[in-house]
Each structure stands twice: as C-alpha cells, then as structure tokens.
Amino acid sequence: MRRVLVIDDQPDISETIAATLSIVARWEVLTANTGEEGVRLAAEQSPDCILLDVMMPDLDGPATLRRLKSNSQTARVPVIFLTSKAQISEQEELGRIGAAGVLTKPFDPLQLGQQISNILGWSE
Amino acid sequence: MRLADTRALVPEFLRENFDRNVPALVERVAVLDELTHSLFDGQVDLLSKAVQSAHDLCGSFGVFGLRELSGFAQEVEGILRADDYGNASRQEIIRNNISNLRQCLHA
Numbered sequence: 001m002r003r004v005l006v007i008d009d010q011p012d013i014s015e016t017i018a019a020t021l022s023i024v025a026r027w028e029v030l031t032a033n034t035g036e037e038g039v040r041l042a043a044e045q046s047p048d049c050i051l052l053d054v055m056m057p058d059l060d061g062p063a064t065l066r067r068l069k070s071n072s073q074t075a076r077v078p079v080i081f082l083t084s085k086a087q088i089s090e091q092e093e094l095g096r097i098g099a100a101g102v103l104t105k106p107f108d109p110l111q112l113g114q115q116i117s118n119i120l121g122w123s124e
Numbered sequence: 125m126r127l128a129d130t131r132a133l134v135p136e137f138l139r140e141n142f143d144r145n146v147p148a149l150v151e152r153v154a155v156l157d158e159l160t161h162s163l164f165d166g167q168v169d170l171l172s173k174a175v176q177s178a179h180d181l182c183g184s185f186g187v188f189g190l191r192e193l194s195g196f197a198q199e200v201e202g203i204l205r206a207d208d209y210g211n212a213s214r215q216e217i218i219r220n221n222i223s224n225l226r227q228c229l230h231a
Binding site for chain 2: 008010012013015016017019020023024053055082084105106107108109110
C-alpha cells in the first residue's frame with residue numbers, strides 16, 4: 001500500500017485530501033499542518049510521496065522542500081506541490097527547486113490519486 | 125444556487141466531511157468580505173491577509189471538487205495578488221464573487 005504525506009496548513013484541506021486518497025485510491029495518508037511537522041513526519045514515516053502546499057505561514061512550501069532535500073532520510077522522497085491557478089507563474093520555479101510535479105487546485109477528487117500516479121509514474 | 129445544490133455537487137463519499145466544514149467555510153467567506161471592504165476603504169496593509177484568505181477559500185472549495193466556487197475565490201485571489209483591486213469594475217467582480225460564495229453556502 002502506498003503511503004502519502006499531505007502537508008497543508010488548512011486542516012480541512014489535508015483531511016479532505018486524506019479522505020479522498022484513502023477511500024478512492026486506498027492509500028495510507030498521513031497529514032501535517034505545518035512545514036516543521038511535515039519534515040519531522042517525513043523522516044519518521046518514510047512516505048512514498050509528499051503533497052506539499054506552497055503558501056503556508058512560517059515555513060512555506062519551498063522552504064519545507066529545501067529542508068526535506070537537505071536531510072538524507074527524506075531527500076529522495078518525491079514532492080508534489082499543491083498550488084492555485086493564481087500562482088501558475090510560480091510553477092516553473094517549483095520544478096527548478098526540485099519538485100516532482102505540481103497539482104493545481106481545484107482538483108477532481110475522483111481523479112486525484114490517478115493524477116499523482118501519473119506524475120510519479122506509478123502503475124496501480 | 126443554495127447550500128443543498130452545492131452539497132449535491134460534492135462527491136458522495138466527501139459529503140459528511142463537507143457538512144462538517146460548512147460553518148468554517150461560511151466564517152471564512154465573511155472574513156474575506158470584511159477584509160476586502162477594509163481594503164477598498166484604504167487599509168492597504170490588509171492586502172496580504174486578504175490574498176491568503178481568498179487563497180485558502182480557493183483550496184477549501186477545490187478539494188471538494190467545487191470548481192465554480194473555487195473559481196470565484198481564485199478570481200478574487202488573482203485580482204488581489206496583481207494589486208489590481210483599485211478600480212470600480214474590479215471591486216464589483218470581487219463583491220459579486222463573494223456574494224455568490226455566500227449564497228452557495230446559505231441554507
């Protein structure tokens with residue numbers, strides 16, 4: 001079973017993504033509501049993938065990614081950023097700093113797992 | 125569109141989750157409304173808070189697959205982020221979008 005970590009400062013978003021991926025894709029989903037908590041959980045739980053919100057207070061998405069990449073335990077975990085369309089100009093930059101991909105909100109809950117699999121080349 | 129119509133657009137397996145979040149969504153729309161009113165009244169220091177508020181709403185509606193509602197919030201976010209809220213037509217778009225969001229959550 002795939003294990004995915006969702007890092008988003010809005011608990012409603014991380015909980016809804018968790019419900020979506022556990023019910024539709026049948027993956028195990030961990031959630032963190034700050035970048036700091038996400039970095040710690042990633043090192044402890046070794047997820048197969050991290051979904052990371054770009055815009056968070058304190059440690060934002062790009063800063064969290066840099067922390068993950070600088071830790072040998074988490075450096076190889078693929079990270080997919082969650083952005084809004086209003087931030088579309090930032091997508092190229094997110095790729096440059098090491099994101100495996102970018103998912104733009106809103107997403108279709110029924111397709112989310114497939115979209116993640118497509119980005120990461122997972123065959124389910 | 126009223127709350128029942130909005131709820132019907134949420135995939136069935138997420139409806140319970142949506143119901144739990146409706147009060148928080150209503151509150152967030154009210155906060156965005158207040159922030160934008162204050163911005164239009166000249167409190168420009170509230171811009172980043174208003175951008176964050178619209179951004180959060182865009183994401184919150186988006187995860188439930190509510191594309192139209194997420195789009196209303198996203199348009200507000202885009203106008204604010206571009207610092208383009210100064211003229212009357214843009215302010216009208218923002219007011220209308222917030223009003224649409226409020227109505228879609230009204231029982």
